[in-house]
Amino acid sequence: MTLSATAGRLAAEVTTSAAAETHGFLSPTGVEISFVLVGLVTFGAALVTVTTRQLVHAALWLVVTLGGLAVEYLLLTAEFIAWVQVLIYVGSVVVLLLFGLMLTRAPIGRSPDADSGNRWAALTVAVVSAAALVWVVVDAFRTTWIDLDGPAAGATAVTGASLFQNWVLPFEALSVLLLAALVGAIVLSRKTTPGTTADPSTGKAPTAGAPAKPGPAKSRPAAEPESARARTGEVGPAEPEPAEARPAKAGTGEPRPTAPRTDEGGVR
């Protein structure tokens, strides 16, 4: 009995050594070499993305990172994910980020305050977590082998079949989530309510909003003309008094609320 056990153990050792011979820890195949090279490019671009001081360059290096990840998906035979990645991330998310950078008037050149004061603590946390994660992951999956031969595991037919056979309900719920996000983005980015759009023509809205002003103003339509007026020089505690002197002026001086508004746009 011990003899058979020993023979079985020997056979197991032989098979594992044979497996280790075919898929050694560092026995690179062509796919692995390509994966590592593209991975280096991706990781380098990600590092530049989070460390560069030019904000627009960060967005452009993010394109390199996301495109490299799409190539990695292709190397892992997940072709549908790869093209979705190219379409959505490179096509829309980066464009949205660039629009955001332009709309917040990001400086084109180097901005010295791109990193906050706690970047050394952040660097420590990131390096420690990277070391821990890489150690654990390499130790756990050192001998795990992905078989990339045969029919592609991530072909579009396979992905579509599984998505519409097993994942139909989450798919529909996701469409509801996208609709909610669309409505939320529109509501968040709508500039004003109708009360403020009528403000420069009538001049009535600031006087209506003035009695509520000594406390914190409740609504933005009432607060916006106040801020525009405050930038012309009437600041701080003197605000309630010009608000009372304002109705006499509001009838005659029509262009006054519009002029600070353009000024406000210019200052920012």
Add this chain to the structure above:
Amino acid sequence: MHLAYPATLSALLFCTGLYGVLARRNAILVLMSVELMLNAVNLNLVAFDVWLSKAAEETLHSGQALTLFTIAIAAAEIGIGLAIVLAVHRNRGTADIDRLRDTAERPGPEDPDHDGLDPDDPDDSDDGPDRDARAAERPGQAEKAEATT
């Protein structure tokens, strides 16, 4: 291909995004770093799905389905996040995360007459140049804070 390669790349990308989230000051750069972290998770999902679909007989392809869902949720997140950042920038004139501390913890109950809107209040222990820069724009900020409440 070894599973260790995509897993390692995913871990490194995630930690890069973690550094970006912690160290960046502009809100849009923080959103970019969040995208990096989401992409690292996607790479992990795809790699493990490809491994499991060859190792197991019958799978649900949950990795690829979840990757698609993550990509869609990331698109929604970036839209909402940019809308919030633009609204904050319109109201405050800055997209700087370090200055958005209206809900920060106050240092103590020694000044109960503060109205909670003073933006330079919690920064008394900060370093010198930052406080000076803050003091230089203090009137503008106070006015802005009052105008946007």
